[in-house]
Amino acid sequence: DIQMTQSPSSLSASVGDRVTITCRASQGITNYLAWLQQRPGKAPKSLVYDASNLQSGVPSRFSGSGSGTDFTLTISSLQPEDFATYYCQQYNSYPYTFGQGTRLEI
Amino acid sequence: EVQLVESGGGLIQPGGSLRLSCAASGFTFSTYALGWVRQPPGKGLEWVSSIGGSSGSTFYAAPVKGRFSISRDNSKRTLDLQMNNLRAEDTAVYFCAKYSGRTFDYWGQGTLVTVSS
Numbered sequence: 663d664i665q666m667t668q669s670p671s672s673l674s675a676s677v678g679d680r681v682t683i684t685c686r687a688s689q690g691i692t693n694y695l696a697w698l699q700q701r702p703g704k705a706p707k708s709l710v711y712d713a714s715n716l717q718s719g720v721p722s723r724f725s726g727s728g729s730g731t732d733f734t735l736t737i738s739s740l741q742p743e744d745f746a747t748y749y750c751q752q753y754n755s756y757p758y759t760f761g762q763g764t765r766l767e768i
Numbered sequence: 769e770v771q772l773v774e775s776g777g778g779l780i781q782p783g784g785s786l787r788l789s790c791a792a793s794g795f796t797f798s799t800y801a802l803g804w805v806r807q808p809p810g811k812g813l814e815w816v817s818s819i820g821g822s823s824g825s826t827f828y829a830a831p832v833k834g835r836f837s838i839s840r841d842n843s844k845r846t847l848d849l850q851m852n853n854l855r856a857e858d859t860a861v862y863f864c865a866k867y868s869g870r871t872f873d874y875w876g877q878g879t880l881v882t883v884s885s
Binding site: 696700707711717756757758 | 803805812813814815818827829830863868869870871872873874875876877878
Protein backbone atom coordinates (compact mmCIF):
# COMPACT_ATOMS: atom_id res chain seq x y z
CA ASP A 663 0.00 0.00 0.00
CA ILE A 664 1.11 3.57 -0.62
CA GLN A 665 1.68 5.46 2.64
CA MET A 666 0.81 9.15 2.76
CA THR A 667 2.55 11.32 5.35
CA GLN A 668 1.41 14.85 6.08
CA SER A 669 3.24 17.57 7.96
CA PRO A 670 2.67 19.24 10.22
CA SER A 671 0.05 17.27 12.16
CA SER A 672 -1.28 20.52 13.58
CA LEU A 673 -0.73 24.16 12.85
CA SER A 674 -1.71 27.36 14.61
CA ALA A 675 -2.25 30.43 12.45
CA SER A 676 -4.17 33.68 12.27
CA VAL A 677 -6.67 35.15 9.84
CA GLY A 678 -4.75 36.58 6.90
CA ASP A 679 -1.75 34.26 7.29
CA ARG A 680 -0.30 32.22 4.44
CA VAL A 681 0.01 28.55 5.34
CA THR A 682 1.46 25.52 3.61
CA ILE A 683 0.77 21.85 4.32
CA THR A 684 2.95 19.16 2.85
CA CYS A 685 2.19 15.58 1.88
CA ARG A 686 4.68 12.90 0.94
CA ALA A 687 3.88 9.59 -0.75
CA SER A 688 5.91 6.46 -0.04
CA GLN A 689 6.24 5.90 -3.80
CA GLY A 690 5.63 7.92 -6.92
CA ILE A 691 2.00 8.69 -7.68
CA THR A 692 2.50 11.04 -10.66
CA ASN A 693 -0.12 13.75 -10.00
CA TYR A 694 -2.90 11.52 -8.64
CA LEU A 695 -3.24 13.50 -5.44
CA ALA A 696 -6.29 15.16 -3.90
CA TRP A 697 -6.71 17.52 -0.97
CA LEU A 698 -9.81 17.51 1.23
CA GLN A 699 -11.10 19.79 3.97
CA GLN A 700 -13.16 18.57 6.91
CA ARG A 701 -14.79 20.81 9.47
CA PRO A 702 -15.75 19.27 12.85
CA GLY A 703 -18.79 17.02 12.60
CA LYS A 704 -19.08 17.54 8.86
CA ALA A 705 -18.42 15.50 5.73
CA PRO A 706 -15.16 15.92 3.87
CA LYS A 707 -15.13 18.47 1.08
CA SER A 708 -12.96 17.95 -1.97
CA LEU A 709 -10.73 20.95 -2.66
CA VAL A 710 -8.06 19.91 -5.16
CA TYR A 711 -7.65 17.05 -7.64
CA ASP A 712 -4.78 15.99 -9.88
CA ALA A 713 -2.45 17.78 -7.43
CA SER A 714 -3.16 21.30 -8.65
CA ASN A 715 -6.70 21.61 -10.02
CA LEU A 716 -9.33 23.28 -7.87
CA GLN A 717 -12.72 21.64 -7.59
CA SER A 718 -15.61 23.79 -8.79
CA GLY A 719 -16.50 26.51 -6.31
CA VAL A 720 -13.28 26.34 -4.30
CA PRO A 721 -11.85 29.80 -3.59
CA SER A 722 -8.70 30.80 -5.44
CA ARG A 723 -6.80 31.36 -2.17
CA PHE A 724 -6.34 27.58 -2.17
CA SER A 725 -3.65 26.13 -4.41
CA GLY A 726 -1.96 22.78 -4.80
CA SER A 727 1.33 21.78 -6.33
CA GLY A 728 3.74 18.88 -6.69
CA SER A 729 4.20 15.63 -8.52
CA GLY A 730 5.84 12.28 -7.94
CA THR A 731 6.14 11.96 -4.16
CA ASP A 732 6.04 15.51 -2.76
CA PHE A 733 2.99 17.76 -2.71
CA THR A 734 1.83 20.95 -1.04
CA LEU A 735 -1.44 22.70 -0.28
CA THR A 736 -1.18 26.44 0.22
CA ILE A 737 -3.81 28.81 1.56
CA SER A 738 -2.71 32.31 0.60
CA SER A 739 -4.74 34.33 3.10
CA LEU A 740 -6.55 32.40 5.83
CA GLN A 741 -10.21 33.13 6.35
CA PRO A 742 -12.20 32.17 9.48
CA GLU A 743 -13.97 29.35 7.64
CA ASP A 744 -10.63 27.74 6.69
CA PHE A 745 -9.91 26.52 10.20
CA ALA A 746 -10.46 22.79 9.76
CA THR A 747 -8.61 19.52 9.24
CA TYR A 748 -6.99 18.89 5.86
CA TYR A 749 -6.24 15.50 4.32
CA CYS A 750 -4.28 14.46 1.29
CA GLN A 751 -5.34 11.35 -0.60
CA GLN A 752 -3.62 9.33 -3.31
CA TYR A 753 -5.59 7.69 -6.08
CA ASN A 754 -2.75 6.37 -8.19
CA SER A 755 -3.74 2.83 -7.22
CA TYR A 756 -6.05 0.88 -4.95
CA PRO A 757 -6.22 0.81 -2.01
CA TYR A 758 -6.71 4.57 -1.99
CA THR A 759 -4.94 5.98 1.06
CA PHE A 760 -5.15 9.19 3.04
CA GLY A 761 -2.68 11.19 5.06
CA GLN A 762 -3.24 11.33 8.80
CA GLY A 763 -4.59 14.89 8.60
CA THR A 764 -3.38 18.37 9.47
CA ARG A 765 -5.45 20.27 12.01
CA LEU A 766 -5.39 24.00 11.31
CA GLU A 767 -6.24 25.98 14.42
CA ILE A 768 -6.62 29.60 15.27
CA GLU B 769 -27.21 19.99 -7.31
CA VAL B 770 -25.48 16.74 -6.43
CA GLN B 771 -26.87 15.10 -3.30
CA LEU B 772 -25.79 11.89 -1.59
CA VAL B 773 -27.82 10.75 1.42
CA GLU B 774 -26.69 7.76 3.47
CA SER B 775 -28.93 5.65 5.68
CA GLY B 776 -28.90 2.36 7.51
CA GLY B 777 -26.39 2.99 10.26
CA GLY B 778 -26.97 2.06 13.88
CA LEU B 779 -25.86 -0.05 16.82
CA ILE B 780 -25.08 -3.68 16.01
CA GLN B 781 -23.51 -6.50 17.99
CA PRO B 782 -20.18 -8.01 16.97
CA GLY B 783 -20.71 -10.67 14.34
CA GLY B 784 -23.90 -9.05 13.11
CA SER B 785 -24.83 -7.67 9.71
CA LEU B 786 -25.92 -4.26 8.51
CA ARG B 787 -26.78 -2.81 5.11
CA LEU B 788 -25.99 0.82 4.34
CA SER B 789 -27.64 2.68 1.48
CA CYS B 790 -26.83 5.89 -0.33
CA ALA B 791 -29.52 7.68 -2.33
CA ALA B 792 -28.15 9.89 -5.09
CA SER B 793 -29.58 12.77 -7.10
CA GLY B 794 -28.43 15.65 -9.27
CA PHE B 795 -26.21 13.75 -11.73
CA THR B 796 -26.37 10.97 -14.33
CA PHE B 797 -26.08 8.16 -11.81
CA SER B 798 -25.08 5.25 -14.05
CA THR B 799 -22.18 7.18 -15.56
CA TYR B 800 -20.16 7.63 -12.40
CA ALA B 801 -18.23 5.35 -10.12
CA LEU B 802 -19.09 5.54 -6.42
CA GLY B 803 -17.35 4.61 -3.21
CA TRP B 804 -17.50 4.29 0.56
CA VAL B 805 -15.02 5.91 2.93
CA ARG B 806 -15.18 5.55 6.71
CA GLN B 807 -13.92 7.50 9.68
CA PRO B 808 -13.61 5.96 13.14
CA PRO B 809 -14.52 8.34 15.97
CA GLY B 810 -11.78 10.94 16.41
CA LYS B 811 -9.59 9.41 13.70
CA GLY B 812 -8.75 9.91 10.03
CA LEU B 813 -10.33 8.81 6.78
CA GLU B 814 -10.10 5.24 5.43
CA TRP B 815 -11.19 4.12 1.98
CA VAL B 816 -13.47 1.05 2.18
CA SER B 817 -14.79 0.09 -1.25
CA SER B 818 -15.58 1.38 -4.73
CA ILE B 819 -17.72 0.31 -7.66
CA GLY B 820 -17.51 1.34 -11.29
CA GLY B 821 -20.30 3.08 -13.17
CA SER B 822 -21.12 1.15 -16.28
CA SER B 823 -18.56 -1.64 -15.68
CA GLY B 824 -19.66 -2.43 -12.16
CA SER B 825 -16.12 -3.45 -11.26
CA THR B 826 -15.64 -3.63 -7.50
CA PHE B 827 -12.69 -2.92 -5.22
CA TYR B 828 -12.26 -3.49 -1.49
CA ALA B 829 -9.83 -2.54 1.24
CA ALA B 830 -8.06 -5.50 2.79
CA PRO B 831 -9.71 -5.17 6.26
CA VAL B 832 -13.21 -5.59 4.78
CA LYS B 833 -12.60 -7.93 1.84
CA GLY B 834 -14.71 -11.05 2.17
CA ARG B 835 -17.01 -9.43 4.75
CA PHE B 836 -18.37 -6.38 2.91
CA SER B 837 -20.08 -6.26 -0.48
CA ILE B 838 -20.71 -3.12 -2.53
CA SER B 839 -23.51 -2.93 -5.09
CA ARG B 840 -25.52 -0.39 -7.02
CA ASP B 841 -28.97 -0.17 -8.58
CA ASN B 842 -28.80 2.27 -11.46
CA SER B 843 -32.60 2.22 -11.91
CA LYS B 844 -33.16 3.28 -8.29
CA ARG B 845 -30.07 5.52 -8.12
CA THR B 846 -28.86 3.81 -4.98
CA LEU B 847 -25.51 2.53 -3.72
CA ASP B 848 -25.42 -0.15 -1.04
CA LEU B 849 -22.83 -1.61 1.29
CA GLN B 850 -23.67 -4.97 2.81
CA MET B 851 -21.56 -5.46 5.92
CA ASN B 852 -21.32 -8.93 7.47
CA ASN B 853 -19.44 -10.36 10.44
CA LEU B 854 -19.00 -6.89 11.88
CA ARG B 855 -16.19 -6.18 14.31
CA ALA B 856 -15.58 -3.47 16.89
CA GLU B 857 -12.96 -1.95 14.58
CA ASP B 858 -15.65 -1.37 11.93
CA THR B 859 -17.18 1.30 14.19
CA ALA B 860 -17.09 4.51 12.17
CA VAL B 861 -19.03 7.12 10.25
CA TYR B 862 -19.46 5.77 6.73
CA PHE B 863 -19.49 8.30 3.90
CA CYS B 864 -20.78 7.69 0.39
CA ALA B 865 -18.81 9.54 -2.28
CA LYS B 866 -19.15 10.16 -6.01
CA TYR B 867 -16.24 9.95 -8.39
CA SER B 868 -15.17 12.46 -10.97
CA GLY B 869 -12.41 10.94 -13.06
CA ARG B 870 -10.31 8.81 -10.74
CA THR B 871 -11.22 10.34 -7.39
CA PHE B 872 -14.05 11.77 -5.33
CA ASP B 873 -15.72 15.13 -5.85
CA TYR B 874 -18.92 14.97 -3.79
CA TRP B 875 -19.56 13.39 -0.39
CA GLY B 876 -22.63 12.50 1.63
CA GLN B 877 -23.11 13.59 5.23
CA GLY B 878 -22.34 10.12 6.60
CA THR B 879 -24.07 7.48 8.71
CA LEU B 880 -22.72 6.15 12.02
CA VAL B 881 -22.17 2.44 12.54
CA THR B 882 -21.42 1.32 16.08
CA VAL B 883 -20.38 -2.28 16.66
CA SER B 884 -20.66 -3.10 20.34
CA SER B 885 -22.21 -5.63 22.69
